Amino acid sequence: MAWFSLVLAGLFEMFGVAMINKLHKDRNWKSLALLVLGFGASFIFLSHAMETLPMGTAYAVWTGIGASGGAILGMLLYGESKDWKRIVFIAMVLGAAIGLKIVS
Structure with a gap:
């Protein structure tokens, strides 16, 4: 349930x-x-996730979802560059968040 709350926090x-x-x-x-x-709900769900998950892991995953998701939204909705290098680095951020989930 903590991971579900953390993903919701990232989406908010x-x-x-x-x-x-x-x-x-x-x-x-x-x-x-x-x-x-949006940010209020994000902090509430992050707080709930941090009751179970380590702070460093929860914060890293939360910021990873928010940062990569924000960049993706910028590309899809606001005409920001879709250069392949940006996509590679977004994938690296998401990969690091998944890696933290695997080792936690």
Whole structure:
């Protein structure tokens, strides 16, 4: 259950990052509320995961999901570069997160 909570935390982190971009473009209360909701839910699920998982592992996986997911969202939704080198490094971040899961 802790790993499920950690993945949810990472997904909400991705949502929060997307809402930062939306807030930057729209500057309205709805975007701000969604940003706060996304990061708030992310921290709640991260906190739940850290009751069981080691802090270092949980934090590394959480940031890995958020960072790589944010980069992928940028490529898919906001026209950021889809250069193969970016994809390789995103895969490396995700691979490191999976590796931490395997050894934990």
